[in-house]
Amino acid sequence: MRMTPQRQLVLDAVRELGHATPEQVCRKVQGTASTVNITTVYRALDLLEELGLVRHTHLGHGAPTYSVEEHEHVHLACHRCGEIDEVPTETLDELADQLRRERGFELDATHLALSGTCRSCRATEAG
Structure with a gap:
């Protein structure tokens, strides 16, 4: 898989935010690339998780929270x-x-x- 500009923006947003829901990641990414939508963010997060670059945690009800792989606690x-x-x-x-x-x-x-x-x-x- 190649690292598209959208995937890189999503990964950078997760790194910068520390812990973030897909919606928070989307808002952050849209600050740089306004055409990126929530579906693109979800797909990028799924792929980045498959590649071992991010992980998700359920912190209760609602959307999962994503963080970078090396962020362990x-x-x-x-x-x-x-x-x-x-x-x-x-x-x-x-x-x-x-x-x-x-x-x-x-x-x-x-x-x-x-x-x-x-x-x-x-x-x-x-x-």
Whole structure:
């Protein structure tokens, strides 16, 4: 596959945005190339993921969020306020070891989002 200008713009947008939905990527790309539409962005993201250049994570309901392949961490998604935090993948090493030992399951923590309640929302609930 050749890297078309549109694919390069999509990849550059994902790199620049860090985490982005296809719609956010499309808006970013359209700042440079106004004729690129959302269908082109989705197709480019699918291909870039097949090539191992980007990955997607579901951070709750709605569209997936894309990041570059080397951008590895676990997402912590607050289901109350929508805040997204990040922790190193090593945070789940004990769980990964346990799953491997007990279930023979190899966890890919680089492609993972955990849902819960953030510190701020918990403090509001308690107070």
